[in-house]
Every structure is written in structure tokens, then in C-alpha cells.
Amino acid sequence: MKKIALALVLSSSFFTTAGFASTLTLEDYSLVFQGDNKQQQRQAMESLILSGFDDPSIFDNIEAKLTASLPLATTKNSIDYSSWLAKSLGYSGNEKYQPTLQGVVNGNYHKKLRKYAQEGLTNISQFALWNPILNNKNHFDESQPRQLNVLANAIASGDLELKRIAAKKITNERIYNEYILQKLAEQLTSLDQLQHTKLSIDTYAWLAKALASSGDEKFKSILVTLSESAPEEKLQRYAKKYLKSYY
Template identity: 30%
Template sequence: MKYVGLLIFTLSVSFGALAQLNPEEQKLADMLVSGSDKQLKDATVSIAKSANQNTELLDMVAEILLKKYPNAYPSEIDTLAWMARALGNSENGRYYNAVNTVVENAKHKKLVRHAETALDDIDEASGEQYVEGMASLPASLFARESNKDRDARVMALITAGDLRSLKEGARTIIDTRTENQALTDMLAEILITHHSSAADNQIDTFAWIARTLGQDRSGRYWAILEEVKENGANRKLRKYAKKALQEHGDAKGEQYKAGMLGKAVKDYAY
């Protein structure tokens, strides 16, 4: 339903408030509200690199930046930094206060750094300042998926059987700060099953699993990470397991052990 709503919105703006956009800018506007993280970033990078001056388009960028930055996931920071750059490259004083809000309140150092640069490029406030809410974008554009839907999506990724999906699942747990023992137990079983015989093409993904278990502060995966640190098939994997152990902290409560999942895991050979 989210994407249907965004499609309706996109079609409506084609004949409304954004009529002043040229065809290329209209395409960028559609990408900004597509609901796709990749399209959002691609559009933002294009706007920033071209130093686009169209305030209809820049207002959309400012609105998305102001809405998203307070609770942004780590994976979103790069896109938000490009948004700040897009506003800065315009050198339009209309966005001074908006960017300054990010400088003063953002929690992520990279975003603050890029926003500070953007503020320097804008130099000073001039004219009517952009205020959150001026650009009317659909609320669904900023909605987070429910924990239930997210966890189901991550479990599907982990159990798909291929390394790319497995890595995406592990990274999503870190990125969204997910706390779900069923998911981390599944990752622990995969890691303990394959750590000592992992092929070169598997190491990076299994290192991400170690990182994911490390950020779980329950102490449940200490024994698993200790085993991987000592007997992992690759130096990189052992290194990440060691770092994950330090983050994970001391062993607490019942330790996860091989086989506790109660079912065999896939081989993740490719």
C-alpha cells in the first residue's frame, strides 16, 4: 500500500505544484518520492552534483532531510549527507536555517560534518526560510516498517540460502538495532556450523555475522564468538570475532551452543 500511495502522489504532482520542473527535474522528483532508498540516493547525488537551483526540487530535499535525520538508521546517513550537500551547493540562503538545524541537532558525526560544509557554502540566511512542512509530501514516505514485518523480512533473507541475502540480513539487524533472539540464534548456528571450513568467498559475510552477534549485548553468544576467534578458517574472520567479543561483553546466562536451533542450516556456498 505504501508504494501505491506514493505512485498516486507522484502522478498528482506531475500536474500540480511541481509543474515548473523540466522533464529531467520531474524525473528526479519522482525518484525522491518513489519509496526506494536507492532511487532516493541516486536523485539526491544528481541534484547535489549539478548544483540544481530549482526551489521546488530543493524544498523536497529539505523536507525529507528534516523529517529523516532525527531517527536515521546508519545506512541512511550517506544519503542524508548528500541532501545537505545538495542544499549547500545551491548556495540558496532559503535553506540556511534548515541546514543549521541539522548541524545543531544531528547525532551522527558524518552528517554534522557535511551539514557544516553546506552551511558554509550557503553563507547566510536570506529571504523566506524553509520550514519543515512547507513541502507537502505523503506521510507514508517516512513510515518505518513494523518490527514484525522487519523481522519476517530479515528471517527470509537469512534463510534464503545465498551469501548476498545472508549478509543483507545481518547488516539489517545492525542497522535497525534489531533485538530478536530467533534471528541471532539462526545467525549463531550458521556461524558455528561453517566457521572452521569457510571458503574465501564466505569470509566477508561470516565476518558480518560475527559483528551482528557482537552488537547483541545479551552475553548469550560469548562462547560462539570465542570459538570463532580461536578456530575461524581465516585471519579476517578471527579478527572480527575478537572485536565482536569485546563489544559483546562477558558471557551471561545460557550460552548458545551448536545444534540448539534444532535444524540444519544451509551451506551458503555462493
């Protein structure tokens, strides 16, 4: 009965909104990849990148889907589907999936599929580092839902690339929860990882855009301060641009 209820939820408009991933549970993800709805699976795979989930109950099913899809990966749509599976398998951060992905890289498959299998291998190494950061409950606020806590951990992390991905997600999915906006504000006030490097400046520019795009007047002064006195002139220019665009 519980599986039937979940199936009804997953087949509804629940999957048509940008923010659906914030409500997906471990069991929801597992059910999606046990089923055969490739559109739902594609949306679920897009959301896995900052979900923090690394449970084999999800990724064993993704691996099985990938293996089953390989003999059929001969058309554009089927190659795209297999490529998404290969890339997403890496979000597990689990080296047990390396042989499967390496087999695709070394196999006689379309170059796009081999490319994304290689990306999946790279993702395994990256998410082996990131998933523990995302899932660190020492920094969770019990009053907030799990996915907002995971996102807040990404924002506050010491990894610039992880911060940037989080800022892009907030901007693109318009996640303007007060808790998240406050976390962005803290980063843009301290600027403790801002350095004279392309990655650092771009990361803080995305953090600024994420905050500014909310249009929340409460945080406008932070953008004004950045535009006037950020240590990096390029960041000042970004802040000025965002003030014009969103306020």
C-alpha cells in the first residue's frame, strides 16, 4: 500500500515543479529508479547532485538501469538516457561502482556515453569528499527540512566549487527560504574564502547573485557594501550589476 501511495505522488505534478527535489525522500528516489518512467528518472538524476544521498538502495538501482540500458544505447534518446545514468552513478561517491563505469569507458560504446562514464568516475572521487560535508548533521538546524540543511552545509563548506554549485542551484531553482538567504548573507559578509583567483571570485559572484535574485530588501545593504568595498574589483562590478537587475 505504501508503494502504491508513493507511486501516485511521483506520477503527479510533483515532478513538474523546479523545487520537487527538496521534498524527495530516500524511499522516493529508490522507488523512481525501481520503476520504468525515464522522464521521472531524468528529473531525479538532475536533483541528486546536491541531495546528499549516497545510499546503495538508490545507486544499486541506477547501476542496474545503466547495465540494462547499454545494449540499447544506439539512438540519440537511448544514448542520452544511458549517459545520464553513468554520470549520476558517480554522485554516490562509492568506489564499488567504478568497475561498471570503467567498463563503459573502455567499451565499444558511443563517444558521448564513454565521456559521461568518465565523468561518473570523476564524480565518484569528488562526491566521496562532498557527501560527508553535505550530510554533516552537526550543522543541521532541526527546525529546517533535510534538503535545506544539506544546501546550507554546501554554502558554508570550505570547498569553493561546492559553494558555487549550491549558489547556482539556489538561483536557478529560486530557493529563497529565509534560512538559506541568511546563510548566503553570512558568506558575503565574512568573505573569508575570497582570494584573487578565478574560482574564488566566480564563486562569490554566484553567492551574491543567489542572494540578490531573491529581491529581498532585508539583504540589499550587503550587496551595496559589496559593490562599494569588496576586496576584488570584479566582485564589486558583479554586485553593482545584480543591484541594477534585482532591486
